[in-house]
Amino acid sequence: MKIIKRDGHIVDYSPDKIENAIKKANADVDEEDRVTETQIKNIIKYIEGLKKKRMLVEDIQDIIEMRLMALGKYVLAKAYITYRYTRELVRRSNTTDRSIKELINGESEYWNTENSNKNATVVTTQRDYLAGITSTDITRRFLLPEDIVKAHDEGIIHFHDADYFAQNALHNCELINLEDMLQNGTIINEVMIEKPHRFITAATIATQIILAVSSSSYGGATISLTHLAPFVRSSYQIYLDKYKKSKLPKKKCEELAKYDIKKEIEAGVQTFNYQVNSMTNTNGQAPFLSVAMYLGETEEYKEELAMIIEEFLNQRILGFKNEKGVYITPAFPKLLYVLEEDNMDPKGKYYYLTKLAAKCTAKRMVPDYISEKVMKELKKNEFGEGECYPCMGCRSFLTPDRSISLGNISKCGNYKEGVGKYYGRFNQGVVTINLPDVALSSGKDMDLFWKIFDERLELCHRALQIRHKRLSKVTSDVAPILWQHGALARLDKGESIHELLHHGYSTISLGYAGLYECVKYMTGHSHTDNGKGKEFGLEVMQRMNDACKAWKEVEDIDYSVYGTPIESTTYKFAKGLRERFGKIKGITDRDYITNSYHVPVFEEIDAFTKLKLESEFQKLSPGGAISYIETPNLENNLETVMEVIRFIYDNIMYAELNTKSDYCQECGYTGEILIDDDMEWYCPNCGNRDHAKLNVARRTCGYIGSNFWNKGRTQEIKERVIHIDNKDDEE
Secondary structure (H helix, E strand, C coil): CEEECCCCCEEECCHHHHHHHHHHHHCCCCHHHCCCHHHHHHHHHHHHHCCCCEEEHHHHHHHHHHHHHHCCCHHHHHHHHHHHHHHHHHHHHCCCHHHHHHHHHCCCHHHHHCCCCCCCCCHHHHHHHHHHHHHHHHHHHHHCCHHHHHHHHCCCEEECCHHHHCCCCCCCCEECCHHHHHHHCEEECCEEECCCCCHHHHHHHHHHHHHHHHCCCCCCEEEEHHHCHHHHHHHHHHHHHHHHHCCCCHHHHHHHHHHHHHHHHHHHHHHHHHHHHHCCCCCCCCCCEEEEECHHHCCCCHHHHHHHHHHHHHHHHHCEECCCCCEECCCCCEEEEEECHHHHCCCCCCHHHHHHHHHHHHHHCCCEEEEHHHHHHHCECCCCCECCCCCECCCECCCCCCCCCCCCHHHHCCCCCCCCCCCCCEEEEEEEEEHHHHHHHHCCCHHHHHHHHHHHHHHHHHHHHHHHHHHCCCEHHHCHHHHCCCCCCCCCCCCECHHHHCCCCEEEEEEEECHHHHHHHHHCCCCCCCCHHHHHHHHHHHHHHHHHHHHHHHHCCEEEEEECCCCCHHHHHHHHHHHHHCCCCCCCCCCCCCCCCCCCCCCCCCHHHHHHHHHHHHCCCCCECCEEEECCCCCCCHHHHHHHHHHHHHHCCEEEEECCCEEECCCCCEECCEECCCCCEECCCCCCCCHHHEECCEEECCEEECCCCCHHHHHHHHCCCCCCCCHHHHC
16 A cells, blocks of 8 residues: 655555554553554554555544544544644644755755756755745645645646745746837836947847846746847947048948948857856846747848847857867757748748758757748737747747737837737746546546546646736836836836736646647547547647636636646656556656657657647647757758758747757767666767766757756657658768
8 A cells, every 4th residue: 555645755554653653642641541552453454454555644644533533532532633733733844854955965866857957056056946945835835725735746737836936926937028128228226227329238238138037037038139130220320430430432331330240249149148148047047048030020120130140040050168168059048030931932032041040950959940921820819910929938929919908008118009019928827737647537438537627627727826816916016127117017116017917918827748648548549640549639638728718708817728848847747647546558657748749759750740740739739839850960961951941831830950969078079978778878989977077958848958857857858769860861
């Protein structure tokens, strides 16, 4: 028999613990009120006679109390209840101690691999984790109902970011309104930052804004390079005016000014990249930043924007130097390249940028690709017009209303009537449903499946409502950079952000994980079968969308279905499923479950079939989705990269290519660092296994991770199959 403890851990049944607990209560009462050794043994036999596979520790304690009262030992039962209550108080007052000790001493595999972009040994990261442990403790004990905590502990749902939830001011991720902040000025740490006059100044100010914003939230942030483009023209004009004063010929003045602006863009982009990767925000890490490259956002400054995009791609192809001075693949910023008519026509003016993007992807895994054509088919405003815009962070796509009905919309920064409002919008948080657990709990009974599914969805709904209500108490004063100085709004001091939580201005996310395992268990087929499995998978996705629509209609809160990037949670969910249901071949026999709607990593499928299939599921994941393909080294096969890019443009809204570009500091090997059967990373050239001397970059749920991963995610990475055959090229 297995015992489920209060914190969700499952341990082996131990009759000695029951005996010791009763004996301790025995010692606190008079002799005539005590039970005998035989009576204690009989209570234990009674519990064992129930022949349960699993029992909650609370249920066992309830049985003990009832059996003591059945024996007429009311005084002893009272003493046992007092003992139980005292033990509960002790537990509640010390829930953080072990976690803190393990973190500080570096003893915990969980903390050392909790986030592949955080180094748990560094003091700045430890400071964030220490605050997070305290926040999680407060969240569990005071802020969430017991049934939600219990469901979270058992892996039935996942209440994300409990380590930040104690602070009611923090939201998840955002599209920073950089245009408003640069054009109209902003304030950082009570210092007024006026509109810059040069590109390099604007790029530097942008990094300070990014640091301040990411320190006031906990998820990913996105900016658009479009908002920097006007300052290229300003700098160019400064150079041009300087040379005109020298009485040089007009053509020569323009030639020299173009040279100078090119050098300034190079310096500005380098400064931006250095700043973003060297800064540490209050979360103990570099900002989780995405940078959008969308030529279609501007006609007036398209030439200047193209120059910035080109420089960003060139510098990323080069890479960043590590501490040994070797160029490696950096994690940030994530680059988002929008595919559009202007850059997809081989005869077009900006096709050269797409070819450069392909080269960058082959070398450094970025940029990721957004198809303007497909996105405009999926994201329609109330007038039936398609719209295209970047995602927040790694995958969160907001679906804005074109005429957001906010009373204080004028305070939301550069809003124009009849024009889509994207920048300044944000996400309130995520709660994820474990789809395989729904399936396994039903025992393949389809009617029971839908009943349990609806119950679990409502559990997630209640948890999301708690997230929303906590944010609804926030005023603009708690994070002036966000709410008063333009990043998300221009509210007055003391003004509530309540309106920004409604009317489509922000979203709140119903996450989901493990669609493959859910479908496989219920139907015996993968959701990739183009038959019964796929049909059921799409039905599950539609059910979640229907639930979000119903909640939104009642509450005017923009609930949205979101393909969760379950980095460490994939391991937690997998362990919970195995503990609850045992090892089931093909379902619970791995240390991870499949992300969102993805084709399972071990399933053999070619790149184009995978992307086409997943495009159908992306449509039903409007709050956030990203697809990918695994590739070999394609640096010498750029035509294949271009072929994939063209396919993305025609078929799927958002996708990426996962290439390999690792480095061994011990022997200088560049290529793919491998994983052995014990889930340990090693250099195939010299056998080096020292993580401190291996630079490994892998896509982890949308972002590139570089600080290694937990056991479950490592197994998932090891089992990823290649979706493109590159053998002929390699030969």
